[in-house]
Amino acid sequence: MFSGAQISLYPMCDDFVGVILKAISAMDLYRPNFRIETDDISTLIVGPPEQLFPAMRDLFASAAASGVHCVLSATVSRGCPGEPDD
Template identity: 60%
Template sequence: MFCGTQFSIYPMSDDFVDVILGSIGPLQHRDDIRVETDDLSTLVVGTPNAVFTTVRDVYAEACRRGGHVVLSATFSRGCPGEPDDPMCVPEKPAEASASKAQLEVVAPLAIDVAAQYSLYPLGIPSYMDVIYREIAEAKKAACYDRGKNFCTRLKGDLSDVFAVFGRTFESAARETGHVVLTATVSKGSPSQKQGG
């Protein structure tokens, strides 16, 4: 299984460089994940647990620095953008299932966020059944907010929101070897009260 993410942190403030570099800087010292950063995003490759907890914790650190901060992330098993890389070939569902791991659960992080995410189980005609099933499961979570066109909204503590992301990703991976989940998480938006 090849699992990873491309994620970006967007601090809506003049000191965005300090917030970004201060948050992602510590990743350079990790040896359990592969990290590559350019001007558009940071790549993290590792186990599903390592990938999700890393992005969550980097974003939490950025949030603690104050202001309105948004996370945009694409989590993927497989990499359709690189046809020459043997790691890109989607695995069989059985193999993906065997490598299933639980997302590490943490206590509330005391960071209130709004979020929306979309799930794309690739390569299977029954993908809508998987999506419907995962939406039904997400509705049981306390942080479920509502459906929107093309995505599902969550609101609540950052730890709970990431628990839904991780559970959705892992569950969908039982159906197909290539799963993508895209997510937007926002903390401190001044328009949050007007927002639906």
């Protein structure tokens, strides 16, 4: 079974795009095991449940390392519609 999270990251600074893009690259380690889809508003990550929260932690830690105030909003689900049940 897969888990998923719809994540929105809100850095409170003028260079919010740069902070977000750098934070998304912090999840490169997880790309082989996850489906990661980013749009204009949020990022969807779907993959093994034991790696979901570490991936979200690394995303947020990267954004927070920029030194600006950051907010991460996430909706997490266990078992994603349309995903195979293994």
